[in-house]
Amino acid sequence: DFGGGITVDSFTVDSATQITANITIDAAAATGVRDVSVTTPGGTDTLIAGFTVEPAPPTITSIDPAQGDQGEALAVTITGTFLTGASEPDFGGGITVDSFTVDGPTQITANITIAAAAATGVRDVSVTTPGGTDTLIAGFTVEPAPPTITSIDPDQGDQGETLAVTITGTYFTGATDVSFGAGITVDSFTVDSATQITANITIAAAAATGVRDVSVTTPGGTDTLIAGFTVEPAPPTITSIDPDQGDQGET
Structure with missing residues (x-):
């Protein structure tokens, strides 16, 4: 038994001193330590804090809208996975993130302002969580503002x-x-x-x-x-x- 959020799909008793267990950690499993227990006809033993569930690294799959004009302020939706606990997203030079909300593990809403003098062209968009950082290359484009x-x-x-x-x-x-x-x-x-x-x-x-x-x-x-x-x-x-x-x- 590996505790809540961890399923033991199968296990093999390799010897009197070893067990191999195939486990699946649920995507929504709480992070942190787990006690691991083994039960035999002779009883049960538990290794306190024997296993740790770490935060999964985030992934960014899409940005919507994926472009904006120089001088424009807009709300952008970042979609991905494992976004819980994210710090401020990064849209690159000339773009300020005024505020952001982690709507859930798969979505962040960021309110951004593109500087009037921001260089036009593509930007990489990054999100950092306790599990790491993911970057969507060329995820956002700054377009020339209309005259x-x-x-x-x-x-x-x-x-x-x-x-x-x-x-x-x-x-x-x-x-x-x-x-x-x-x-x-x-x-x-x-x-x-x-x-x-x-x-x-x-x-x-x-x-x-x-x-x-x-x-x-x-x-x-x-x-x-x-x-x-x-x-x-x-x-x-x-x-x-x-x-x-x-x-x-x-x-």
């Missing part, structure tokens, strides 16, 4: 004008395209920082007047500022007068 446009300066220009425009917002790193709509050509643009783009644009002389939607595309997606820029009518210019003189009293 947002908050303002355009200047937000208007005349037909036929060439000008530099500053676009302000967030998550502009890696921008691949800037669009000001019909009749406006983006000659070049520079991503000055994660929050600013400078675009050099030319408004066609024949461009229709009125508002334009301005879009920025990055690896994280596309954002559009509706009516973010306005094409104004070009001011008139006088180039010549003919004839450029007349006499008093002349019509």
